[in-house]
Amino acid sequence: MAEVVYAGASRIYSGSTPVKAVDQLDLSIADGEFLVLVGPSGSGKSTALRMVAGLEDVDEGEIRIGDRAVTDLPPKDRDIAMVFQSYALYPHMSVAENMGFALKLRGMSKEKVRAKVDEAAAMLDLTKYLDRKPKALSGGQRQRVAMGRAIVREPSVFLMDEPLSNLDAKLRVETRANIAALQRRLSTTTIYVTHDQVEAMTMGDRVAVLKDGLLQQCASPRELYDRPANTFVAGFIGSPAMNLAKLPLSEAGVTLGGFTVPLDRDVLARAGELSEVVVGVRPESLRLVGDGEDGFDLVVELVEELGADAYVHGNAGEGQRIVVRVDGRTPPRLGEKVRVGLRELGELHVFDPQSTKSIAQSSQPQ
Amino acid sequence: MTTTEVAPAPAGRGAEQPAPRRHASPWKRRAPLLPALIFTIAVTQIPFLVTVFYSFQSWNLVRPGSQYFVGFQNYIDVFADSTFRTAMLNTVVLTVVCVFVSMVLGLGLALLLDRKFTGRSVVRTLIITPFLILPAAGALLWKTAMFDPVHGLLNFVFGTDIDWLSAYPLGSVMTQVIWQWTPFMTLLILAGLQAQSKEVLEAAQVDGAGRWRTFASITLPQLSRYLQLAALLGAIYIVNSFDAIYLMTQGGPGTASTNLPFYIYQRAFEGFDVGQSSAMGVIVVILTLIVATFTLRLMFRTFDVSGGVK
Numbered sequence: 001m002a003e004v005v006y007a008g009a010s011r012i013y014s015g016s017t018p019v020k021a022v023d024q025l026d027l028s029i030a031d032g033e034f035l036v037l038v039g040p041s042g043s044g045k046s047t048a049l050r051m052v053a054g055l056e057d058v059d060e061g062e063i064r065i066g067d068r069a070v071t072d073l074p075p076k077d078r079d080i081a082m083v084f085q086s087y088a089l090y091p092h093m094s095v096a097e098n099m100g101f102a103l104k105l106r107g108m109s110k111e112k113v114r115a116k117v118d119e120a121a122a123m124l125d126l127t128k129y130l131d132r133k134p135k136a137l138s139g140g141q142r143q144r145v146a147m148g149r150a151i152v153r154e155p156s157v158f159l160m161d162e163p164l165s166n167l168d169a170k171l172r173v174e175t176r177a178n179i180a181a182l183q184r185r186l187s188t189t190t191i192y193v194t195h196d197q198v199e200a201m202t203m204g205d206r207v208a209v210l211k212d213g214l215l216q217q218c219a220s221p222r223e224l225y226d227r228p229a230n231t232f233v234a235g236f237i238g239s240p241a242m243n244l245a246k247l248p249l250s251e252a253g254v255t256l257g258g259f260t261v262p263l264d265r266d267v268l269a270r271a272g273e274l275s276e277v278v279v280g281v282r283p284e285s286l287r288l289v290g291d292g293e294d295g296f297d298l299v300v301e302l303v304e305e306l307g308a309d310a311y312v313h314g315n316a317g318e319g320q321r322i323v324v325r326v327d328g329r330t331p332p333r334l335g336e337k338v339r340v341g342l343r344e345l346g347e348l349h350v351f352d353p354q355s356t357k358s359i360a361q362s363s364q365p366q
Numbered sequence: 367m368t369t370t371e372v373a374p375a376p377a378g379r380g381a382e383q384p385a386p387r388r389h390a391s392p393w394k395r396r397a398p399l400l401p402a403l404i405f406t407i408a409v410t411q412i413p414f415l416v417t418v419f420y421s422f423q424s425w426n427l428v429r430p431g432s433q434y435f436v437g438f439q440n441y442i443d444v445f446a447d448s449t450f451r452t453a454m455l456n457t458v459v460l461t462v463v464c465v466f467v468s469m470v471l472g473l474g475l476a477l478l479l480d481r482k483f484t485g486r487s488v489v490r491t492l493i494i495t496p497f498l499i500l501p502a503a504g505a506l507l508w509k510t511a512m513f514d515p516v517h518g519l520l521n522f523v524f525g526t527d528i529d530w531l532s533a534y535p536l537g538s539v540m541t542q543v544i545w546q547w548t549p550f551m552t553l554l555i556l557a558g559l560q561a562q563s564k565e566v567l568e569a570a571q572v573d574g575a576g577r578w579r580t581f582a583s584i585t586l587p588q589l590s591r592y593l594q595l596a597a598l599l600g601a602i603y604i605v606n607s608f609d610a611i612y613l614m615t616q617g618g619p620g621t622a623s624t625n626l627p628f629y630i631y632q633r634a635f636e637g638f639d640v641g642q643s644s645a646m647g648v649i650v651v652i653l654t655l656i657v658a659t660f661t662l663r664l665m666f667r668t669f670d671v672s673g674g675v676k
Contacts, residue, residue, distance in 0.1 A: 055568050076574040088565035092587040101583070102573035149573070 002066030002156040004029040010060035021047040023213040032187040036204030044213035045193045081150035082159040087142045089134040096130040099148045120152045140171045158190040231356040234280045242280045257296030280349035283325040287343045295341030420644035427638035440645035453629040464543045465600045472551025480559040497549035505613040508542040535615045535623035542610045558592030
């Protein structure tokens with residue numbers, strides 16, 4: 001049990017043009033917290049995790065686990081356990097040997113190792129498979145062995161590098177819940193890397209969004225969803241992505257296809273001299289309205305039916321592509337022209353087109 | 367539903383079953399293979415059978431009219447021949463020592479090569495070079511440039527005055543063979559090292575294993591199949607070493623560096639004793655088969671163990 005602190009930590013890959021894979025990361029993870037690092041590929045999230053593990057050098061700044069600075073310690077002295085994307089099980093060892101390897105290295109007696117392994121195996125429903133080799137296990141079982149190998153060590157920090165990405169969709173949802181529950185039960189500080197924003201939203205106490213090695217925002221899932229700090233976070237969190245459009249700004253508000261949405265006075269004041277702003281609205285904040293009502297016209301180009309809901313992709317004129325969530329039972333047809341309005345006048349996000357930073361929402365959620 | 371369709375049909379009617387496959391003449395299907403089969407039999411099995419036939423004959427080319435059937439007399443003579451036993455022992459020593467030493471050296475070189483450093487590809491090419499040199503050229507190189515008592519490099523370096531080839535004939539031959547085969551072992555083991563998953567090694571590091579422990583507990587077990595393959599292939603080739611012995615020592619002094627292939631060559635092409643050399647050839651084939659069968663069985667067992675349940 002310990003907190004983990006990144007203090008201005010950078011990882012620079014040398015080359016003809018040095019690349020900062022992780023750029024001056026400042027982040028502290030509280031004792032027992034489940035933090036998810038999320039970002040697109042190449043965002044430096046795995047590198048950031050491997051820096052805590054000691055598998056990547058830290059070129060600038062410092063990393064602390066508990067009160068110890070571990071920046072220059074080898075992985076074996078950091079008291080961490082890691083779950084790899086490929087699980088990285090030792091192919092020539094049985095499940096029990098895989099799980100007990102670290103304990104054996106610590107010089108623990110055979111009986112004690114056996115007892116710990118049995119305990120962890122019971123927790124993960126692996127007791128039947130203890131004598132098997134990894135090759136004879138299914139993907140889900142291997143994933144659990146990798147988890148078990150981390151658990152038996154009772155480390156101060158768990159590091160997980162996309163541990164679910166090799167599982168099929170159904171198993172992934174199930175394992176996702178199991179890992180989150182297990183972490184709550186053990187209350188061990190956990191850093192979890194994923195590119196899947198659904199995993200990030202459902203598992204983390206807090207989620208840190210990275211892009212090009214830079215921390216974009218670190219907040220609770222709800223906060224990220226409701227108050228994205230910039231257009232990148234707004235577009236990355238949520239599926240399908242938030243609709244973002246650069247629209248002209250006037251005293252009255254922003255205008256799309258003849259539909260003017262009034263903005264809050266505070267927002268207008270903060271927008272100041274800007275003649276254009278980026279406006280973001282989530283697909284579920286839009287709805288289909290009748291002909292007479294306020295809204296803009298949309299030509300339907302694609303309908304994705306998901307059962308309960310359907311997502312309508314369409315063109316709002318001037319090449320502006322918009323996605324709207326509608327009721328799954330009565331979706332519009334392809335090529336149809338529909339009228340789209342706002343569900344709540346307040347559910348707009350406004351961003352500065354230059355800095356991409358949020359100018360704040362038009363209304364503060366309660 | 368299929369059950370309702372099947373139910374009314376009378377059971378046991380042949381027409382319901384898929385028609386038994388027409389027995390197209392099997393030879394028609396095998397025909398394309400035949401040329402290769404015939405060729406293989408012609409060049410391997412017929413000479414072998416002829417050799418077996420010769421081994422039951424007393425036949426020396428320099429004594430005209432000496433060819434007659436003697437039964438197992440040749441085999442009895444061969445086993446009574448102390449030179450044959452020396453040659454057999456030499457073959458075993460040569461093979462075991464050369465395979466073992468070149469594997470240990472190969473493992474060391476492979477570990478050194480399995481890391482990034484500038485000029486790595488140049489070093490790798492240089493290390494492979496001995497394997498690319500013609501065995502005869504390599505043997506001559508060692509005989510004249512390295513072992514020569516007057517202007518050999520070894521005496522120059524060590525400041526000694528030794529005629530290596532007559533003082534340590536078998537050792538000299540083994541040195542050359544090891545020099546030739548170490549690159550082969552290096553390449554095979556390097557392939558094994560590079561086939562290792564990097565994440566597994568990292569997992570071992572995180573689990574608390576130091577460098578040496580990772581090598582002993584993770585790398586070496588995973589390399590075992592590559593080491594087995596290297597040992598088997600190396601043994602098959604080194605048992606048959608001929609060039610080095612022929613060019614460097616001529617099996618001498620006396621029979622100190624004579625191995626089986628060289629002894630058979632001597633008896634057949636210098637002694638012209640067709641009968642006895644054929645008998646020796648047959649014995650060598652049988653011994654090799656026995657050893658190879660055991661080795662292969664051992665290997666497959668180990669493969670199964672490391673492969674787990676399929």
